Amino acid sequence: MTQPIALITGASAGLGVDFARQLASKGKRLVLVARRKDRLDALAAAIGNARAVEADLSVPGAADRLMADLSAHGEHVELLVNNAGFGLAGRFAKLDAKRQRQMIDLNCGALVELAHAVLPSMIERKSGAILNVASTAAFQPGPGMAVYFATKAFVLSFSEALHEEVRKNGVIVSALCPGPTATEFGEVAGWKPAGPSAKIFVDMAADSASVVRAGLEGLERGRAIVIPGLMNKSTAQAHRLFPRSWVRKAAGSIKL
Structure with missing residues (x-):
């Protein structure tokens, strides 16, 4: 018999720490x-x-090595929290190409590999859950963080599709889409907010613990998409209320 575990990626800071504490x-x-x-x-x-496992999941083969480590320790995943990821602020043409590819590999590639690794056994057991951390960035393009916004759009679409594929097998897949959150994200991304629009954005930041709590509660309720906070729910629907040209210009107006 293997031991059921909750696997949390990106667990060393921000949302990952609070996922660990609350779980x-x-x-x-x-x-x-x-x-x-x-x-x-x-x-x-x-x-x-x-227990802690040191791994850079953006490196090819890292997901396979992680799953082999779990197997060697007699563990199987009953809950996967795909939280690892990062963003980069700046104009696409000026940002380092290799670093942007690394962001895609981590935010999307590793997330997909881990989901694919754990889903078959979850389906066989008719039990299990996957929580993929996306963002309200998933709902519109993001000039100035173009690749990051695109990766989160991928995570949202992928999660919704999986939710529908496996819900009748007793497995839950949810996308957690937080808005601005008080973590190290902005510092790592190189985002230096300036101007009134950026100040509003910063002032909206939720605390990490409340975002995680909302994500876990939404997962328990079997929701495909979890958007914490009324304001975030409203802004996530902006693309339905306004022309896309307005939405992308508004997103691009936040000074980096």
Whole structure:
């Protein structure tokens, strides 16, 4: 018999830390995955009932190596939280091409590989769940963060499709689409907000714990899409209320 675990990627900071804390409080056995092993070890020691795996999931073959590690430890995934990802702020033509490809590989490629690795056994057991972290960025183009917004649109579309494919097999797939959240994301992305529009954006930022709580509650309710916060729900529907030309110009008006 293998031991059921919740697998959390990108667990060393931001939403990942709060996913770990809240799932541990529910009695889940955790496997925490990220590049920063020191942070993972500290988190695992603090919450208990968890182990840390150092991995850069953007590297080819990393997902396969992670699944082999779980197998070697006699574990199977009952909940996959695909949280690993990052953004890059700046004009597409000026950003480093290799770093943008790495973002695609992590935000999309690794997410798909891990979902594909765990779904067959979930379907066989008629039990399991996958929570893919997308963003309200998934609902419109993002001039100034073009590739990041596009990766989150992919995550949303992919998650919705999987939700429909496996819901009758007892498996839940949800996309969590938070708006601005107080994490290290902006610092890593190189985003330096300036001007009144950016200030409003920053002031809207939710705390990480509340976003995670909403995501887990939505997953438990079997929702395909979870958008925390009334304002975020409204802005996510802007493409339905206004011409797409207006929406993309509004997104591009936030100074980087």
